Amino acid sequence: MIEATWIAFAFGLGLVARRLGLPPLIGYLGAGFALAAFDNQLGITRQDSEILGHLAHLGVLLLLFTVGLKLKLGNLARPEVVGVCLLHFILLFGLMLPPILLFLDVSWQDGLMLSVALTFSSTVLAAKILESRRELRAFHGRVAIGVLIVQDLIALVVMSLASGRAPSPWALLVFLLPLLRPLLYRLLDRSGHEELLVLLGLMLALVVGGEGFEAVGLSSELGALAFGVLLAKHPRANELSDSLWSVKEVFLVGFFLQIGIGGLPDVHALVFAAVISLLLPLKALLFFFLFLAFRLRSRSAFLSAASLTHYSEFGLIVISVLMPQWLVPLAITLAFSFILSAQFNRVSAQFYDRLASRLIPLERNIRHPDEQPVSLGDAQILVMGMGRSGRAAYDYLHEKGYRVVSLDSDPEKVERATRDGRNILYADAEDQTFWQSLEMNQTEAVILTMNDAEAKIIACHKLREKGFKGLVVSHALYEDVARQIEAAGADHTYLTMTEAGAGLAQSVAEQLEGRAE
Template sequence: MALSLNSTGFSDALVILGAAGIVIPAFARVRVNPVIGFILVGALVGPFGLGRLVDQAPWLYYLTISDPHAIEPFAELGIVLLLFAIGLELSLRRLWDMRALVFGVGAAELGLSALLIGGALLALGQPWTGAFGLGLALALSSTALVLPMTGINGPVGRPAFAMLLFEDVALVPIIFVLGAFGGAATLASLGSTALLGILVVAALLLAGRFLLPRLFAQAARAKNPELFLAASLLAVIVASLATSAAGLSPIVGALIAGLSIAETDYRGEVESITAPFRGLALGVFLITVGMSLDLGAIAANWQSLVMAVVGVMLLKTLVTFLLLRLIRTTRGAALQTGILMASPSETTLIVLGAAASAGLIGASTAAFWQTVTAIGLTLTPLLARVGKDLARRLEHAADEPPEQASVGTVIIGFGRVGRMVADLLRMHGKPFTAVESDIDAVSAARKDGYNVLFGDASRPDFIDRLRLGHADALVLTMDDPVLSVRLTRRVRGWVPDLTIVARARDTDHAAELYRAGVTDAVPETLESSLQLSEAVLVDLGVAMGPVIASIHEKRDELRREIKLAGALDREPRLARTRLQDLNEAKGL
């Protein structure tokens, strides 16, 4: 049945896609952070914005979100996909290496922040049960906003990720503890949930190790991006449903799915193919945050709200800064991390709801702190900029990311030609990374000890992830003339100084590659002719030295002519001048 123009789904989709496609680019044009843009859009189109005027102006129905609860599942999907992407950037070994940060600094940050915030609220007259619940809720920080700004590497990203990861794991125990204080849960139920959760996580890790490589291998052999996307989303949803059924948060399942895929050969392809969905779903989440902002209530209680926001942020910044200084983090990085972790979290809203359901806090108190949380989330991008500026002043290099190590030579295409290039690079001690779209070829090469990634080089987003700006050279060996020319143009425009060497079918293809910007093009027909000539001369008794010299001379001469042929099409006047100089040098 066709979707009615008056349906809620049609109206909400129009608003969300309009925000993503029109409003957010407009904000970007005036250098407004997209996070703030999405939240402001949510405040505008939500029930406290234009939604109040729908009765007076029915046409506003198509510019508002009539049922905020209807899009909450999409907001949750955005957070799930974010944690999935974080898992893709990790590995189980790396996570184990971070255990001291996660369960040491992470636990201390959450516990001390909750204790100080709860103590302050207790001193202000809040009952101890309410202060306990509010302290735990407000101590949480935003995974959805902080990690995209910091990543998971470097002096800021690594400790921030460790603390946020512990908070995400602790979310379900926090909800159970609050339920126990309200009489809705018992220690026995908490213990059984923890045991079941451990069993489910172990089962997911085991299943991921043996089932995911086979699932993605079938999708890779089909050469169908839609199947690859379907397999990725299937893995995320199954893992999230499994942890939800065990009483854990679905984001734990998403993280495990990402970790499991990161151990396979398909990590890069999965990361690039799910990125658009992740960004849009995260935007929906931010819109829901904006819809909770009641500007009238904020104006009426602005003094209390300002004090609450500033107080929570100062306490959390102080705790994080001191903990990181205790483990000898630089002052600039510790301050920047503390400021980024200062705002409450999207999960704060979940914990506030659990505390209200357990009767620990009243509905009006929960609404007040929900507004504080929404304001804090809106301020997070501004805090990130403030933190970076303060860190720069405190310690000049604290905000600068560490120098990226070179990725060596990147070889795209790992057939017989690519393998020969890799062998010679290894012979001379030069590092390399190879990319191949045939999963069977990737598996065979990895068994032989080659560093080969599975990925589709025709996808621009995958090429962007190869860090070619830090590569020593790019070698194109695939037997696809159109793709090699297209890749050369793209990479040359992006990294103008990179050495690009490409395999060409013939001299015409080589000339086209030179026009596209390669440093050197090697025609197969030319090289086979030179090798044939070398073999004939040696067999006729000509000394090897003069033969090699003449072959090199002939190769250089033909290469100059091919370059000139390419320049003749691109810059005729310059090419004719070069051709004249070449003829004069030959004595013609």
């Protein structure tokens, strides 16, 4: 049974990669090439390859759907996202095209397509890297994902033009999708917390989004992403994303296997891949300096650029349409870039810390969109995270006369809270430099209301490392998470649902006592 062989190869080489200190996905790529090498002995048929390709496609759709669940459109339509993406595309394309035409025996049309394919970065790998480091919600993570989505839209346009397939007139209906949001919210509310929730995610990502968009001549990837974005503001969006995590991970193994199983390279393909991989620093430098030009701090610019320093699976799709003879060389290039990027991103934060003294002077001497505070002033209480719980805590304490300041790593929330008159500052709890420079001499208590449990744990560690002796309280959905937060330094962690139940019971008891009197 060939599926058992795929699983065995993927697990075995994934385990070897992990033992060598490499991400398992490198092992999955190697498993794909190993399967290609033993193609005849294993009896892999075309139908088997098509099944694997289908599984890989499902993995990509689920990944984009979960990325959409964590994406807010306000973070996408920003100058540092759209401007950097378009300028990077133009500049890198202009730098890639001349040497490709000069050194490769290709027509100018083929050279054009190769250059376009090499400008994109991999949404799959970048999302995996950011997700594994819990940085999808960090400022640099949102910027990187935003750039990738704009790149994917450009790739979709290129693919449509290359294939000669125009969208159906029915494609205009996608502009009415926001009208479906109340229905989708109701479905999510009624799906419970078990298998129905998983099935809802699969249906929206694969059937309604994927198949639905393809039916009107649009990309299924765009459809999966769009339906994720529609649900991004729902309070249970994170729960839906978590419920799909295992399914998505398994299908994505098929994606990495598919890249390798596409065929074994010859010497020319290896040389091409090696040379093009040497251009990755150029890609990174362009991103870094463009981010600086668009007012990002050097740390955000560096980490965002590191997350984008690789080539894209969309490039393979573009090439497969018009230049199938270049598919294997480009697949090897993609594999090389994945290996190099995964290794670099493992140490990118530490690498930045070493270079910080040289990179910080390159920042523009203006207000940055990711500016972080150095002092909390005379604030008595700090509220970290301005979701519903954070806003309620802030407003209650403010009405009681306490001097309160709040922090959040979502620029959109910061802008909204500022308009509402709250004292709020932008800050990323997972940013090492933020904690190193923060002054909180008059702060007596900290309330942690961020959605991400890991961010709360990090904040507790950093607060205690700074020598903060005041009160630290948090909330959590689950008891095991509460124990982790308290182990990191919190004085107390409230179980959200338990406290809500106790509050309801207290309200009932008070009303019954009032009636008795």
